[in-house]
Amino acid sequence: MEQDIIRIAQAIERAERILIITGAGLSADSGLPTYRGLGGLYNGLTPEGLPIEAALSGPMLRRAPALCWKYLAELGKACLGARPNAGHAAIAELQRRKPGCWVLTQNIDGYHRQAGSPAQRLIEIHGQLAPLYCQSCGAEDPELAAHLQRPLPPRCAQCGGILRPPVVLFEEMLPEQAIDKLYDEVCKGFEVVLAVGTTASFPYIVEPLLQARRNGGFTAEINPATTDLSGWVDAHIMRGSLDVLPELLSHISRH
Known part of the structure; x- marks a missing residue:
């Protein structure tokens, strides 16, 4: 487990372009129930x-x-x-240290913004609850x-x-601007893709992971459960993001 955290940290340290995909499991540690x-x-x-x-x-x-x-x-x-937790804060800090680090979130709670993730490198694919x-x-x-x-x-x-709210309800289309932004960045390629607290196997979650693998990049998952993604990522840490993300950050230099 510790070795996997170090492997992910080393991959992030070497990479310029990183994508962190987050789902309900990340905000569950704030006390928010999962889907x-x-x-x-x-x-x-x-x-x-x-x-x-x-x-x-x-x-x-x-x-x-x-x-x-x-x-x-x-x-x-x-x-x-509820409020953002140490996992959201660790991701925001990682984005400060790595200016090529993007966040794609399925969550609508706005916690990434509140924790300090820059809006220009944050894709809220399901929108948000306000304004x-x-x-x-x-x-x-x-x-x-x-x-x-x-x-x-x-x-x-x-x-x-x-x-x-500017949120995607059932039977509604994903926001075109967010999808375009995501695929523009995916086309540029990511060297590391990390899935955190998501069980989803939607194309917009799976495709960035698959592309990173095809291009020789590093893929990892942080989730206490086994998901559809678990079988083919390079590392799967079966612990909660609240424990793992601050520890992961501690292995990455501040530049």
């Missing part, structure tokens, strides 16, 4: 008899905004009720926390339209 565990929200059906994927979908936001916002509010309260914006007139509203204390759905102060 399937949000207060039991994602297990089985909602009290309305719906799968959560239907309740938290783009069509539901249009058809029954109060119902969709009932569950968006659960996400919002969970994210606002809200009006679906009718486009006006921005930064008051997510205040709206969660009021009757839902939140309304625009300008025109009375229904507000929504």
Whole structure:
């Protein structure tokens, strides 16, 4: 285990271009539940008899905004009720030390930004929870926390339209700008790709790892569980990111 951490650190030390892919496991150490565990929200059906994927979908936001916002509010309260952890801080510090280090995150909590990851090297592929914006007139509203204390759905102060977060709901497309940014960087190549706390096998997660392998780069995973990625990365550390990332950082020079 310790040897694997040193191997990953040495690969990062040698590399100029590094990609860190993060999922719910990273924020779980802040007390945020992972995707399937949000207060039991994602297990089985909602009290309305719906799968959560239907309740938290783009069509539901249009058809029954109060119902969709009932569950968006659960996400919002969970994210606002926790803070970035030492794993987020270690990634931000690594980006300071390695100016070619990028972060691709599936998380919508905004913790990478709060921890200090530079926005220009951060790709939030599923968007984020704030600031809200009006679906009718486009006006921005930064008051997510205040709206969660009021009757839902939140309304625009300008025109009375229904507000929504800039997050990707079920049955919605990934943001074109984020996808373009990711594939522009993947085309340039990454020498090291590190997956942290993600079980996903979406193409935009797998492709950067595969390409790094094809080009002779180094791939690694930090996840206490075995995932679809585990079988073919160069190193898999079966521990939580909160333990591993600060230790990993301690082996990388400050330049």
